[in-house]
Amino acid sequence: MTTMTQVAVPTGAEPPVRPRRGQAWRRFTGNRLAVAGLVVVALLFLFSFVGPLVYQTDQVHTDLASANLRPGTDGHPLGTDDVGYDVLGRLMVGGQTSLIIGMAAGVLATVIGTAWGAVAGYVGGRMDAVMMRVVDAGIAIPALFLLLVASAIYTPSVPMMIVVLGLVSWLVPARLVRAEAMSLKTRDYVLTLRAIGGSHRRAIVRHIVPNTVGTMMVNATFQVADAILLVAYVSFLGMGVQQPATDWGAMLSKGVTYAYSGAWWLIVPAGLLIVLVVASFNFIGDGLRDMFEVRGKNR
């Protein structure tokens, strides 16, 4: 998990300084790990979503006659698993699940957290206190625990995982945006808007939220990485999406059963992809932070 302790929160009275597009991109590309992360993520998306169009395998029906084949056997570059699924094709299908859940849950968490934090920070007072106590209470409950409980009650599916992950992951972004909103609402341009009769809603939607976009984007990348990891955790514990659907965490969990049988192809590729995608999203987040963090850097 990654925290956002280094995200910039503008404090001056003037409107937040936004870096010019060219400068921002240069700052992002100046972070080589971020660029590498972006490339890896792009490749993983291609692998997961375009790959099955090129390398076509049956990932719905089992094929016990072809179970447990070693890599390179009978046209299976990465072998087959214990019910005959082609492992390379399965990694592609599993990647779709991991990436879809990760991206969607990350976006959902960011949207909910931004809305909650913006309202709490802008309104302030008792409502802020109540709303933030809700956040505090939510943070006190481990997300993994809630996810496992939900998986035990409802049959795990991709939409269910997205909703549950989104609902347990919005707390941190809510805190970050709330902190920014408390600062932004005292800015002259917001006060001016109110003085000329602008509504609270307009202030939040047109001025508060847009000025937190940097924080949101950086946080969203970490949310995506965290969501992919959470999906992997839950699947590793056997409570992920149900067969024949799969994700990288579920593949890793199943592969570990054969860890002492020498079936490395059931473990290494899935584990490697999880590490790659999570690290890449974190690198991208770091790059975005550099991009939006203007203080102390060239403008």
Add this chain to the structure above:
Amino acid sequence: MADIDRPARLSLTSEVKGVPMQHPLGGRGPRLLAVGVLSTSLALAACGGDDGAGDGTGSADTQGRDSITYALPPNATPNWILPMALPEYMATHNAAIRRALWTPVINVHGASGEVAWDHTGSLATDVEFSTDGRMVTISLDDLSWSDGEPVTSRDVEFWYNLVDANKEQWGGYAAGRIPDNIESWETIDDTTFEITFDDVYNQDWLLYNQLVNLAALPTHAWNKTSDDGEIDDHDRTPDGAEEVWDYLVGQAEQTDSYASNPLWSVVNGPFTVDGWTSTGQVTLKANENYDGNDPAGIQTVVLQPFTSADAQLNALRAGELDYGYLPASALDQQAEFEGRGYVVEPWAGWSITYLPFNFNNPDMGPVFQQLYARQAIQHAVDQDSIANVIWHGTALPTYGPVPQNPPSDFLSETQKSNPYEFDVDTSIELLTSNGWVIGDDGFAVCENAGTGDGQCGDGIDAGTTFEMTVLAQSGSTETDNMMSELKSSLAKAGIDLNIASEPLNQVLGQSVPCEPDEDACSWQLSFFGTQGSWYFNAYPTGERLFGTGATANFGNYSNPEVDEYIDGTLTGNDPDAMHNYSEALALDLPVVWLPSPAYQVSAFRDGLEGTGQDPLAVFLPQRWSWAD
């Protein structure tokens, strides 16, 4: 599952050497099964793997040890203690624990290599049938409860009265059997009692399948209706017996109090409960006041639960277990575990494995009622591949209600020959010739509703999709894979199978007989057979499984013709009775027949003695001990 109070699971093996069952009464040659056991040689797929010298973690010095840690089946936690189980609490491990606490009146066991009356582990010393065959006189040994009171005939009568007044709730009940078939019960003296039956029954069946239900309960401690209630003969009136039953069942439902509740401290077996955690870890300690013939050979036995077979395997690899098991997926690591100081030995079972249909399910019940639909499902099950690939050869196909292995005289030719071979095309043909069409999504939809030829059948509306959900036991890679394979092969036949995985206790708790309008009838198919679905007594009769209204007839199957066949197996001496029964249910498909896995492939420390494995799936911890 299958015992009296112990129905819920177990297993089978590939080559069980048949050893004729020892006849308990001497004389008459039993045509019973020969469930030899020990000499089983499971086809352990020892393919490669690390030949493992191991690091010796498991071969810890056993000298001087006075405890044993035993691994419970995956995701199965003990949750019942009362020696009269409700249907949903009949898992084999529950029964085994109870038997360690309360010695059965008649214990039938097969750990020695033959299934026979185990006198050492029984309260009864003698069972004598009258010449007309309707009466049996049972003599008890002179034994004591742990509080010093003697075990008497009255204690067995107490059990009978409770069961008689509450039979519908008792998991061992089947209509027309004990207690229904008992005409009178008479106490002769403190250690002798006499039972008169309502008819002349097969005496082997009576002994091995009926009298094994008898239990002695401490009437001097349990015959009350509340914690502070007065001990009295409450059980001798039906109302009083119901109150006592309700009280005892209420206490038994409080698993967190098993170690502290004074009720459960009064035992007559070789162990007492020392600990019973909410997570299912049970600690037994030797009963210091035990005065029977089967004392504990070890001071402390810890029964350890695991959420999965893999977790258990890791504990075994780390040397944390004295008696565990290898999942089928780890059989290629046999040499490694032997190198670590474990003896690897398959545990054969006298069992069958299946998915019960819930014939009363309001959605799919009408579909399941149609024989052609059940045939379509069975034809789509590739038992040979499941047994060989998924279970790595440790399971064997099952084609009917009688354990397929070891071969026995009970098997009909029809069941031996597999009447519904794997053939997806036949499945599709069965559906399409009975009013179903395969839709664009690949799944069958009833197009021609009605009850005539070529129509879907009674109660099936047009537009009904052939979609069903199985409630499957979790925690086992092999079970997960088998469910995936079933989903896949059924999909090829146009049948959509959804899989909902839950821990064993939850599956058993939900898979209960029900009426269509009850909430409890929402389940459609159920699987609780990772170690075999049902373990039989010596006679593999089906009155409790497939008899109309039987408590373990979870799917509400009812067929008057089959009921007659079942009756025929219990009474009279028709040699074809079991064949008729076997054939009828092999053809009628009251359940989906699946390969029966071995109960487990055990791995126990070299030096651990008394590990004979009972095909009836009962373990006897009192027989375990460390070699000197």
